[in-house]
Amino acid sequence: xxxxxxxxxxxxxxxxxxxxxxxxxxxxxxxxxxxxxxxxxxxxxxxxxxxxxxxxxxxxxxxxxxxxxxxxxxxxxxxxxxxxxxxxxxxxxxxxxxxxxxxxxxxxxxxxxxxxxxxxxxxxxxxxxxxxxxxxxxxxxxxxxxxxxxxxxxxxxxxxxxxxxxxxxxxxxxxxxxxxxxxxxxxxxxxxxxxxxxxxxxxxxxxxxxxxxxxxxxxxxxxxxxxxxxxxxxxxxxxxxxxxxxxxxxxxxxxxxxxxxxxxxxxxxxxxxxxxxxxxxxxxxxxxxxxxxxxxxxxxxxxxxxx
Amino acid sequence: xxxxxxxxxxxxxxxxxxxxxxxxxxxxxxxxxxxxxxxxxxxxxxxxxxxxxxxxxxxxxxxxxxxxxxxxxxxxxxxxxxxxxxxxxxxxxxxxxxxxxxxxxxxxxxxxxxxxxxxxxxxxxxxxxxxxxxxxxxxxxxxxxxxxxxxxxxxxxxxxxxxxxxxxxxxxxxxxxxxxxxxxxxxxxxxxxxxxxxxxxxxxxxxxxxxxxxxxxxxxxxxxxxxxxxxxxxxxxxxxxxxxxxxxxxxxxxxxxxxxxxxxxxxxxxxxxxxxxxxxxxxxxxxxxxxxxxxxxxxxxxxxxxxxxxxxxxxxxxxxxxxxxxxxxxxxxxxxxxxxxxxxxxxxxxxxxxxxxxxxxxxxxxxxxxxxxxxxxxxxxxxxxxxxxxxxxxxxxxxxxxxxxxxxxxxxxxxxxxxxxxxxxxxxxxxxxxxxxxxxxxxxxxxxxxxxxxxxxxxxxxxxxxxxxxxxxxxxxxxxxxxxxxxxxxxxxxxxxxxxxxxxxxxxxxxxxxxxxxxxxxxxxxxxxxxxxxxxxxxxxxxxxxxxxxxxxxxxxxxxxxxxxxxxxxxxxxxxxxxxxxxxxxxxxxxxxxxxxxxxxxxxxxxxxxx
Numbered sequence: 001x002x003x004x005x006x007x008x009x010x011x012x013x014x015x016x017x018x019x020x021x022x023x024x025x026x027x028x029x030x031x032x033x034x035x036x037x038x039x040x041x042x043x044x045x046x047x048x049x050x051x052x053x054x055x056x057x058x059x060x061x062x063x064x065x066x067x068x069x070x071x072x073x074x075x076x077x078x079x080x081x082x083x084x085x086x087x088x089x090x091x092x093x094x095x096x097x098x099x100x101x102x103x104x105x106x107x108x109x110x111x112x113x114x115x116x117x118x119x120x121x122x123x124x125x126x127x128x129x130x131x132x133x134x135x136x137x138x139x140x141x142x143x144x145x146x147x148x149x150x151x152x153x154x155x156x157x158x159x160x161x162x163x164x165x166x167x168x169x170x171x172x173x174x175x176x177x178x179x180x181x182x183x184x185x186x187x188x189x190x191x192x193x194x195x196x197x198x199x200x201x202x203x204x205x206x207x208x209x210x211x212x213x214x215x216x217x218x219x220x221x222x223x224x225x226x227x228x229x230x231x232x233x234x235x236x237x238x239x240x241x242x243x244x245x246x247x248x249x250x251x252x253x254x255x256x257x258x259x260x261x262x263x264x265x266x267x268x269x270x271x272x273x274x275x276x277x278x279x280x281x282x283x284x285x286x287x288x289x290x291x292x293x294x295x296x297x298x299x300x301x302x303x304x305x306x307x
Numbered sequence: 308x309x310x311x312x313x314x315x316x317x318x319x320x321x322x323x324x325x326x327x328x329x330x331x332x333x334x335x336x337x338x339x340x341x342x343x344x345x346x347x348x349x350x351x352x353x354x355x356x357x358x359x360x361x362x363x364x365x366x367x368x369x370x371x372x373x374x375x376x377x378x379x380x381x382x383x384x385x386x387x388x389x390x391x392x393x394x395x396x397x398x399x400x401x402x403x404x405x406x407x408x409x410x411x412x413x414x415x416x417x418x419x420x421x422x423x424x425x426x427x428x429x430x431x432x433x434x435x436x437x438x439x440x441x442x443x444x445x446x447x448x449x450x451x452x453x454x455x456x457x458x459x460x461x462x463x464x465x466x467x468x469x470x471x472x473x474x475x476x477x478x479x480x481x482x483x484x485x486x487x488x489x490x491x492x493x494x495x496x497x498x499x500x501x502x503x504x505x506x507x508x509x510x511x512x513x514x515x516x517x518x519x520x521x522x523x524x525x526x527x528x529x530x531x532x533x534x535x536x537x538x539x540x541x542x543x544x545x546x547x548x549x550x551x552x553x554x555x556x557x558x559x560x561x562x563x564x565x566x567x568x569x570x571x572x573x574x575x576x577x578x579x580x581x582x583x584x585x586x587x588x589x590x591x592x593x594x595x596x597x598x599x600x601x602x603x604x605x606x607x608x609x610x611x612x613x614x615x616x617x618x619x620x621x622x623x624x625x626x627x628x629x630x631x632x633x634x635x636x637x638x639x640x641x642x643x644x645x646x647x648x649x650x651x652x653x654x655x656x657x658x659x660x661x662x663x664x665x666x667x668x669x670x671x672x673x674x675x676x677x678x679x680x681x682x683x684x685x686x687x688x689x690x691x692x693x694x695x696x697x698x699x700x701x702x703x704x705x706x707x708x709x710x711x712x713x714x715x716x717x718x719x720x721x722x723x724x725x726x727x728x729x730x731x732x733x734x735x736x737x738x739x740x741x742x743x744x745x746x747x748x749x750x751x752x753x754x755x756x757x758x759x760x761x762x763x764x765x766x767x768x769x770x771x772x773x774x775x776x777x778x779x780x781x782x783x784x785x786x787x788x789x790x791x792x793x794x795x796x797x798x799x800x801x802x803x804x805x806x807x808x809x810x811x812x813x814x815x816x817x818x819x820x821x822x823x824x825x826x827x828x829x830x831x832x833x834x835x836x837x838x839x840x841x842x843x844x845x846x847x848x849x850x851x852x853x854x855x856x857x858x859x860x861x862x863x864x865x866x867x868x869x870x871x872x873x874x875x876x877x878x879x880x881x882x883x884x885x886x887x888x889x890x891x892x893x894x895x896x897x898x899x900x901x902x903x904x905x906x907x908x909x910x911x912x913x914x915x916x917x918x
Contacts, residue, residue: 045817045855065739067778070901071821071857103856103901275817275855282776284739 002028004100011093014056014086019135022092026139029099033146038174041152042106046073048159048271050235050243050254051110054084054122058258058268059093061287066270069097070104075151077235077254078110078161078193081140082121083261085293088130091140109147110161111193111211111236114183145180149192154277159233164215164223165191166204171227185211196237197253199246220247230277242269242283252279259286262294343380351388358394365405374406374414382418389427396422396430400437409444413453416441420457424469431468435475442479450483455491462495467504474499474510478517493522493530500534505543512538512549519556527560532569539573544582551577551588551596558599566600574600578612583621590616590627594634610638610647617651622660629655629666633673645682648674656690661699668694668702672709675716683716688725695729700741703733707748711755719756727764734768739777746772746783750790758795762803770807773822781818785826792833800830801838809846817855824850824858828865836876839869844886851890856899863894863906870913887913 002024007017017025047066052059066072080094081087098105111117118124118141127137150171151159158171167188168174177189184190194212198205201216220232232251237244239255246252258268272280286294343364345357361381365373381399386392399419403412419441422434442454458480461473477496481489496518499511515538519531535557539550554574558566574596577589589596593616597609613635616628636644652674655667671690675683691713694706707730714722730752734745749769753761769791772784788808792800808830811823827843834843847869850862870887873879891913894906 045857064779065777067821071861072778073857101901103899272818280776288740 004096008093008096008100011089011096012060014089016088016130017092019131022136023139025092025095025099026143029095030143030146032099032102033143033148034180036146036148038149038177038179039152039171040106040148040150041155042073042075044154044273044275044277046075046106046153046273048233048254048273049074049076050256050269051079052076052084052090053079053112053257053260054081054087054090054126055257055260055286055290056084056086056089056093057287057289057293058256059090061258061284061290062256062270065282065284066272070101073104075106075153075159076108077159077233078108078147079112079235080107080110081123082112082118084122084257085126087123087126088136095140095143106151107147108151108159108161109144109149109179109183109193111183113141113144113147115141115144116182145182149177149179149189150174153233153273156229156277157231157233157273158223158227158229160192161234162191162193162212162236163195163197163234164213164219164232165195166213167191169223169226171229194236197234197246197251217247220250224250231279233271238264238266239269240264240266242267243271243281254281258284259290259294262290351390354386354388354391355394358391358398361398362402362405365402370405370407370411374411378406378414378418382421389425389430392422392425392427392430393433396425396433396437400433400440403441403444409446410449412441412445413449416453416457420461423461423472424464424466426468431472432475435472438476439479442476442483445483447483447485450480451485451488454480455484455488458492459495462499467506470499470502470504470507471510474507474514478514478521481518481521489522493526497530497534500537505541505546508538508541508543508546509549512541512546512553515550515553516556519553519560524560527557528565528569531557536573539577544580544585547577547580547582548585548588551585551592555592555595555599558596561599563599563601567602567605570600571605575608575612578616583619583624586616586619586621587624587627590619590624590631593628593631597634597638606638610635610643613638614647614651617655622658622663625655625658626660626663626666629663629670632667632670636674636677641677641679641682644674644677645686649686652687652690656693661697661702664694664697665699665701665705668697668705669709672706672712675713678716680717683713684721688713688717688721692725692729695726695733700738700744703741704744707733707745710748710752714755719760723756723760723764731768734772739775739780742772742775742777742780743783746780746787749787750794753791754794758799761791761795766803770804773808773811773826774819781822782825785822785829788826789829789833792830797833797835797838800834801842805830805834805838805842809842812846812850817853817858820850820853820855820858821861824861824865828861828868831865831868831872834872836873836879839872840879840882843869844882848890851894856897856902859894859897859899860902860905863891863902863909866891867909867912883913 002021007021007025011017049062063069066074076094080091084090094105094107098107112121118137124134124137128134149160152171153159165188179189183193191212194207194209196207196212196214197220198214198216201214202218204213204215204219207214224230224232233254234251235254237253237255238260239253242255244253252271254269254271255266256268256270258266260266267283267285269281269283272282274280345353348354365377368377381395396419399415402415403409406412406414416438419434419438423431423438425431425434442450445454458473458476461469461476464470477492481492484492496511499507502508502511515531515535519527522531535550535553538546541547554570558570561569577585580586593613597606600606600609613628613631616624619625635648639647652671655663658664658667671687675687678687691706694702697703710722710726730745733741736742749765753765769784769787772780772787775781775784788804791804808823808826811819814820827847831839847862847865850858853859866887870883873882888910891906891910894902895910897903897906
């Protein structure tokens with residue numbers, strides 16, 4: 001039996017877990033996640049985190065600012081891996097925390113929690129580099145199939161990685177989707193993880209990303225009204241100021257990877273939702289250790305995946 | 308816990324036979340042959356592994372065979388892999404025990420001499436180090452018979468590699484030979500100082516310091532000083548800069564007059580050297596140089612030199628002289644120092660390089676005692692204040708860390724009037740790490756400036772940190788309160804901070820309620836049992852039923868240290884069974900699994916015999 005507290009402590013120190021430990025942990029967390037519905041209902045207070053993308057030191061910074069798990073409740077909106085140099089440490093820690101404190105840690109699936117995407121954007125390569133074989137990558141990507149799609153805070157705030165889908169008007173429609181598979185190229189599941197809001201439109205348009213849609217104010221209004229909700233929280237898009245609030249305070253994007261790819265120079269944010277559903281953003285800069293990585297002069301194979 | 312995982316794949320192209328060295332200790336000849344074979348293996352890992360076991364092999368072979376067979380074998384099979392050569396060089400320095408003790412140490416010189424001529428610098432350096440180790444245990448006769456010819460061979464070697472290693476061997480040999488040979492050694496060293504290659508002259512310069520420490524006084528004057536001067540005038544700045552440390556060693560051997568007579572001119576030349584790297588070395592060693600020169604006229608000149616280094620065109624040099632500020636005080640009367648340093652210090656506060664300003668901030672406090680109270684108030688305090696507002700965080704922090712030095716000179720009132728607004732500004736800095744650093748200094752400031760000052764000026768600030776949006780600040784703020792309790796005492800805590808902490812227990816924002824619990828838990832060990840009984844427990848009782856599970860499980864956690872405090876007094880120890888245990892038992896039935904877990908854990912901890 002794996003000693004989770006010990007694993008977590010080692011991960012906080014940046015030590016990698018062994019292949020055997022990861023394999024056991026992934027099996028256990030899969031069992032846990034399999035029980036979660038496509039829409040998980042939680043109560044505030046909770047601290048909501050956007051894309052992290054393998055920026056492990058910035059993840060530690062998040063815990064320093066937002067508080068440690070389990071004292072603080074966390075909801076991560078997906079995109080834990082790819083692009084940063086420490087995707088393995090990042091996803092290992094989050095999965096261990098989820099396993100140890102399932103009530104205090106919620107993890108959504110992002111569009112990067114996918115076999116195809118991680119083969120292109122760095123997670124696969126990092127696993128090969130750090131473990132010498134693809135076993136760990138396989139274990140993690142199997143877990144990704146089980147991550148839930150959305151969270152509802154106090155039956156009022158709807159949280160998803162990307163955005164809305166033309167196929168989904170009622171939240172109940174989400175509940176019947178079969179999510180336990182690789183992200184499809186199109187359809188409701190793909191839309192939820194790939195769509196973006198567009199303040200200049202009213203309905204759905206084609207997305208330049210090649211998956212999902214862009215959606216506008218009428219769509220948002222209708223979705224909130226029909227489902228009796230007050231707000232939508234999502235991530236998926238870089239925000240230079242760390243967050244962006246749209247549609248007259250009906251939708252917020254949270255972005256939690258500061259100085260994205262070690263060069264975008266953006267600020268990141270975390271969002272505190274209090275028991276009365278008051279929303280409060282705290283912005284933060286890259287951690288000093290992340291800044292050290294950014295200052296490295298020559299690109300290594302590890303950081304090739306920014307292109 | 309152990310998990311099976313696949314062994315790492317072996318590096319190198321050819322797998323080769325796997326050498327099992329386990330039997331070597333038994334002297335099994337087959338295994339010894341295996342080690343010897345492994346040393347010839349194509350595989351670098353095998354060769355390295357067998358090298359590490361050489362001690363075992365030597366033990367098995369016995370001292371005589373080790374001397375007669377193993378050492379020559381090592382000497383002949385000089386490898387071309389640097390990693391191996393380095394390992395061998397290190398190993399040989401510790402091999403005296405295997406060859407029969409100090410009287411046979413000389414046999415190790417042959418292979419080491421070859422290694423001292425190796426291409427790779429680290430190998431040569433390690434070989435030299437090992438030879439010097441051996442010399443320590445060798446007796447005079449052996450040094451003269453074996454080491455001296457070795458040094459001679461290396462010194463006249465065709466390649467620069469051997470000559471540069473030779474320079475490192477003179478000092479250790481010098482102490483163990485006759486006068487006649489010492490004279491030859493000095494001649495040999497002088498030749499190295501005059502060598503064509505800068506690399507050799509650099510080696511001669513850097514090793515001159517250790518040689519100076521060994522030679523007799525009159526030879527310091529007749530041999531060391533002329534050679535020092537030669538190297539200090541070298542056309543390569545890389546050679547000149549290495550003469551600063553020998554210079555310091557020389558000053559220690561001379562009287563003040565001798566220093567003035569023989570070194571005055573050289574010192575001045577080095578101080579104004581056209582290469583900034585040389586000037587940097589001078590600046591960095593300034594106090595060491597000046598200390599031994601007690602002549603007033605020279606010292607005044609040195610002070611002028613120091614001031615000119617503060618204006619140096621190169622930031623590194625200006626930074627280096629800043630590290631020597633407190634030594635400068637010895638160079639003149641306090642009045643002279645105050646008069647002459649005012650202007651340069653002002654300029655340094657505005658230096659364009661943040662590193663220089665940070666270094667200045669670190670060391671400027673040491674001038675306070677020289678300037679005296681009036682001088683500090685008039686001249687230094689304004690500078691300190693400006694540094695406290697510097698845009699670079701390290702500058703600000705370096706000043707804060709030296710406040711006690713300033714306080715000891717000017718006293719609390721002056722300090723608080725001037726410094727406090729600056730501290731408050733830092734305490735509200737946008738960068739949370741700057742705020743964090745200020746918090747960490749508060750106990751120090753508080754202990755220096757006293758309880759009244761704290762209550763009037765800093766107390767509100769400390770409480771406001773408990774409500775900072777950043778968790779790490781709140782955490783540091785609670786640790787801060789504990790330290791303050793230790794500084795000012797339990798009665799003070801009871802009267803001033805505990806009521807304020809407990810008031811937060813009913814705050815509508817759950818983060819504040821959480822901070823209350825953290826604060827209570829942190830302070831508990833520092834307060835008395837009656838405080839726990841009368842003030843803390845009643846507050847916690849409200850929180851036990853808090854709506855939010857995170858609050859409830861932190862209450863459960865806090866009951867453990869609180870119980871430890873209650874147990875200290877017979878009056879309060881009964882509360883354990885009347886209040887603590889029932890509360891934890893209730894929490895063990897809580898609907899939330901984490902609450903149940905922490906309640907159970909606290910109960911286990913309270914029950915355990917160690918508690």
